[in-house]
Amino acid sequence: MIRIVVLYYSRHGSTQALARQIARGINAVSGCEALLRTVPDIPPSAEPPSDPYLTCDELKNCDGLAMGSPVWFGNMAAPLKHFWDSTTPLWISGALIDKPACVFTSSSSLHGGQESTLQSMQLPLLHHGMLIVGIPYSEPALHTTQSGGTPYGASHLATIPGQLSAEEKTLAQRLGQRLASLSTRLTPAASTSNR
Template sequence: MNHRIIVLYYSRHGSTRALARQIARGVNAVSGCEALLRTVPDIPPSAEPPSDPYLTYDELKDCDGLAMGSPVWFGNMAAPLKHFWDATTPLWISGALIDKPACVFTSSSSLHGGQESTLQSMQLPLLHHGMLIVGIPYSEPALHTTRSGGTPYGASHHAAVSGQLSAEEKTLAQRLGQRLAALSIRLDPATANT
């Protein structure tokens, strides 16, 4: 049975979606893990179809791990993601997400646009759900050399540099996905002793 890792994102111009795809690549590189790319509806709802399916609460409840990404929005997560989490009270009451690993990622149009505060604010609902936060350790060489995105709090992208993810941003996002997936296996009581 594959461990199902949700890669949830909201993206307005595509940068956060590009990071989500790199994290999914990292997840899928771990044997026994499968990334499910999901998004949330716009507020107000958009007439355009989403690039990935909308996340359901049942999928979230049944996941083995979660990566969540948002563009920087005044130093915080975007309203559509906040709206999604505000309706997760039944999962919080049941403890459905307790002890599942989770990580966060973001994108901004300016280098000092609030990446770290956005990453930290996205961790708050995850902590309230009892999830275990996964970051990027400094043992990752790209964290020392990046000149655009990437933080110990999670993967990030500075969109104004070229509009494309840098090599370091891709590497760090993939490594974060791999780390999240590997931890989901290690934390699973069914596979912990194998």
């Protein structure tokens, strides 16, 4: 079974809704399983998380990664950045090299910084040697969307938190399918060098 982590941080549910659509796309690919994971709030919340917190061991042993964050001043949210700051041992060992990864985001306004946030999330993945997967323009919904969706990754315009448009759902699922398909193709080579 190809295991792909869908890691997200969500404050109001919009990024979580996008994560669930990406997971749906991953699970649609034969032999692939999406593991929905989140990170603790800063400071820690008294509310229990809706999905388990990601561990470094789970990240080390995954075959692919989708990572999502709401737009926070054009950047990824601090709890997600804090998690990546703890992954130095994985960087030193090269545990994530050549594993495919994609990113996704949500914002409350159309020009609220979606693309800069997607690019900021790609930076730690590139430093870990991961292979970035985007959404190609062969996806018809990328040409017609009036809300979210970029070549850098799936996105959501959260005018009503958690309610994704048809194009946003389609693009998120297609991104999950593309990530899963690439993970399936790359896993045999990755398993001999990184596990």
